[in-house]
Amino acid sequence: MALVSGPGRGGSGGGHTLPEELHLYIDKHVHYIQTLDTRKDEYEYWLTEHLRLNGLYWGLTALHLLGRPDVLKREEVLDFVFSCMHEDGGFGAAPGHDAHMLYTASAVQILATLDAFGDLETRVCGGRMRIGQFIASLQDRKTGTIHGDKYGEPDTRFIACAFMALSLLCLLPIINVPLSIRYIQSCANPDGGYGSSPGAESHSGQIFACLSALSIANALRTVNTDRLAGWLSERQITSGPGVGGLNGRPEKKEDVCYSWWVLSSLAMLSRRHWVDGEALKRFILSCQDEVNGGISDRPGDMVDVFHTVFGVAGLSLLGYEGLEEVDPVYCMPRSITRRILGK
Amino acid sequence: MLEKMAKYSNAEEWADIVPIPQDDGPGQPLAAIAYSDDYVEAMSYLRAVMANNEMSERALHLTEDIIRMNPAHYTVWLYRSRILFATSSSLPAEITWLNTIALKYQKNYQIWHHRHTIVDALNSCTGEQDFLSQMFELDMKNYHVWSYRQWLVKRFDLWEGKGELEAVESILERDVRNNSAWNHRWYLVFGRGESCFEDKERVRREVDYAKEAIHLAPQNQSPWNYIRGLIRQTKGPAALSLASFKQFASEFASLDDPDNVTSSHALDLLAEILAEREGDAADAAKALDLLAKKYDPIRENYWKYRKSLLVGQGGVKAAA
Numbered sequence: 001m002a003l004v005s006g007p008g009r010g011g012s013g014g015g016h017t018l019p020e021e022l023h024l025y026i027d028k029h030v031h032y033i034q035t036l037d038t039r040k041d042e043y044e045y046w047l048t049e050h051l052r053l054n055g056l057y058w059g060l061t062a063l064h065l066l067g068r069p070d071v072l073k074r075e076e077v078l079d080f081v082f083s084c085m086h087e088d089g090g091f092g093a094a095p096g097h098d099a100h101m102l103y104t105a106s107a108v109q110i111l112a113t114l115d116a117f118g119d120l121e122t123r124v125c126g127g128r129m130r131i132g133q134f135i136a137s138l139q140d141r142k143t144g145t146i147h148g149d150k151y152g153e154p155d156t157r158f159i160a161c162a163f164m165a166l167s168l169l170c171l172l173p174i175i176n177v178p179l180s181i182r183y184i185q186s187c188a189n190p191d192g193g194y195g196s197s198p199g200a201e202s203h204s205g206q207i208f209a210c211l212s213a214l215s216i217a218n219a220l221r222t223v224n225t226d227r228l229a230g231w232l233s234e235r236q237i238t239s240g241p242g243v244g245g246l247n248g249r250p251e252k253k254e255d256v257c258y259s260w261w262v263l264s265s266l267a268m269l270s271r272r273h274w275v276d277g278e279a280l281k282r283f284i285l286s287c288q289d290e291v292n293g294g295i296s297d298r299p300g301d302m303v304d305v306f307h308t309v310f311g312v313a314g315l316s317l318l319g320y321e322g323l324e325e326v327d328p329v330y331c332m333p334r335s336i337t338r339r340i341l342g343k
Numbered sequence: 344m345l346e347k348m349a350k351y352s353n354a355e356e357w358a359d360i361v362p363i364p365q366d367d368g369p370g371q372p373l374a375a376i377a378y379s380d381d382y383v384e385a386m387s388y389l390r391a392v393m394a395n396n397e398m399s400e401r402a403l404h405l406t407e408d409i410i411r412m413n414p415a416h417y418t419v420w421l422y423r424s425r426i427l428f429a430t431s432s433s434l435p436a437e438i439t440w441l442n443t444i445a446l447k448y449q450k451n452y453q454i455w456h457h458r459h460t461i462v463d464a465l466n467s468c469t470g471e472q473d474f475l476s477q478m479f480e481l482d483m484k485n486y487h488v489w490s491y492r493q494w495l496v497k498r499f500d501l502w503e504g505k506g507e508l509e510a511v512e513s514i515l516e517r518d519v520r521n522n523s524a525w526n527h528r529w530y531l532v533f534g535r536g537e538s539c540f541e542d543k544e545r546v547r548r549e550v551d552y553a554k555e556a557i558h559l560a561p562q563n564q565s566p567w568n569y570i571r572g573l574i575r576q577t578k579g580p581a582a583l584s585l586a587s588f589k590q591f592a593s594e595f596a597s598l599d600d601p602d603n604v605t606s607s608h609a610l611d612l613l614a615e616i617l618a619e620r621e622g623d624a625a626d627a628a629k630a631l632d633l634l635a636k637k638y639d640p641i642r643e644n645y646w647k648y649r650k651s652l653l654v655g656q657g658g659v660k661a662a663a
Contacts, residue, residue: 048415153459190575197493200489200493233645249523252484274642
């Protein structure tokens with residue numbers, strides 16, 4: 001999936017003047033995602049090669065949430081996913097890129113979404129277990145942290161990636177789950193939030209990652225729910241042009257992607273109603289390119305597939321009519337996680 | 344195309360290498376990648392030298408060339424660091440080069456991981472703080488830089504007397520709302536262990552610092568969070584009670600003067616203080632109503648929830 005941004009900008013329709021008339025341009029967004037791969041002659045296309053498998057997951061998930069799951073050809077998607085797989089069971093961002101936790105999680109999410117675990121076994125002998133072992137090899141058995149790759153830095157994001165992928169593969173017990181939970185607890189800050197490592201500043205993206213992992217491990221009881229949810233609800237911008245939008249840290253600008261990181265976190269804590277859903281809805285809708293489709297980080301900026309999926313997923317969490325329900329833990333269609341996890 | 348693909352294929356130095364073209368796997372319209380010619384050529388030589396696991400000066404230059412074109416290509420960085428160590432290249436020279444790349448590409452994970460690896464191997468952080476100041480000139484809230492800075496503090500024992508606290512204070516003097524700087528301050532002052540929370544002198548200094556910052560900008564969330572953190576974490580001889588902040592909070596939010604609240608955070612803290620005593624529950628409810636209706640209505644549901652926890656106000660007080 002190409003990650004070229006633009007060419008359109010969000011908010012081109014002047015949505016701020018007529019907020020009551022804003023709505024989601026579903027067909028335009030579908031078309032926008034569909035045509036991303038026709039833009040391979042653009043300079044930015046290869047500059048974003050290191051994100052290609054993530055991009056495919058973002059585009060595919062957006063299409064499913066928009067109610068158009070069959071737009072991308074299943075076999076073509078699978079061909080690409082498997083071409084990123086390494087002998088050791090990990091996936092790189094694109095063919096020839098080193099295996100990394102971030103892309104391995106995206107690969108598993110794509111396979112799950114396409115009901116392709118059977119294809120995995122057919123195409124790669126013992127594929128499921130191989131992926132599991134790649135992930136397990138990245139867990140530090142002393143601290144519980146999970147590395148991004150065999151050289152790599154630890155980051156709470158990778159714990160979420162590992163837990164998501166392993167649970168979808170029904171392989172979570174092959175790593176030491178309680179140890180990773182303790183590591184996450186060591187990243188909790190006095191404000192109730194979590195950062196990328198112990199002591200690092202609370203950040204909504206990292207909070208999503210930690211809560212996702214804790215939800216999967218059934219360990220949300222370790223969270224100071226009221227304090228964290230209070231901090232998360234303070235991420236909503238109360239005045240100015242970005243009103244209703246959410247930011248990732250205090251005194252930072254609003255950004256559509258935090259509609260997902262913050263709102264899904266609140267949903268996991270059963271506190272989604274602590275932000276003003278209508279105001280947030282208006283903000284996300286005002287970031288659409290109403291002509292060519294796609295959603296940007298904030299009105300006036302270029303649209304891209306990253307902000308498109310998280311904008312759509314945020315609207316889904318807000319119960320926007322016509323969208324498929326999203327799972328706040330996995331950022332995947334809820335019908336799919338229900339099928340796989342049986343709950 | 345052929346004339347353009349000249350940088351490597353026409354160079355004597357690279358004559359022995361047979362470039363390996365991109366293999367996108369079988370039939371992949373989704374992934375077929377169209378590159379610029381220079382990049383296509385450099386990458387085809389990279390694949391060839393990586394296939395041989397070549398550890399050489401020319402391979403190092405090749406990675407530099409590719410990183411300049413595409414610094415987010417994490418595989419190239421990993422290869423580069425292996426070459427650096429295998430060929431015993433100059434690590435200080437690597438840092439100098441890295442500085443230019445870091446200043447140019449600010450939102451990049453690989454650069455900081457690479458720096459971490461090199462500085463750790465150098466076993467010296469000389470010049471690092473100065474460079475980080477340069478980075479902060481571009482963006483004082485860059486998450487990568489602050490995370491790296493924390494690692495630096497721990498790795499090289501910069502907790503005290505090494506200019507860190509001064510650096511934080513200078514950033515806060517320029518922007519008292521910089522939450523990253525507040526977080527780093529907390530890390531420096533309390534990050535070394537639980538005993539820091541029992542140090543009365545240290546805690547008093549921090550309370551004074553946060554109060555002073557609040558006077559400068561009462562609606563700034565960071566120092567209020569800092570004070571709440573202090574109330575929760577301090578202990579033993581340095582323990583702070585919630586009630587001891589009643590007078591301070593009242594300076595910015597008084598129930599006797601509900602039209603002139605200058606900080607919703609003060610009102611929030613006041614509500615929490617009042618909620619501690621059953622006799623004050625009615626006043627706590629007043630404060631929470633003010634927040635829900637007047638000072639922070641976007642979070643109405645949150646304030647209603649807080650009110651529901653008050654004893655004798657239609658709710659049951661939850662355990663803290």
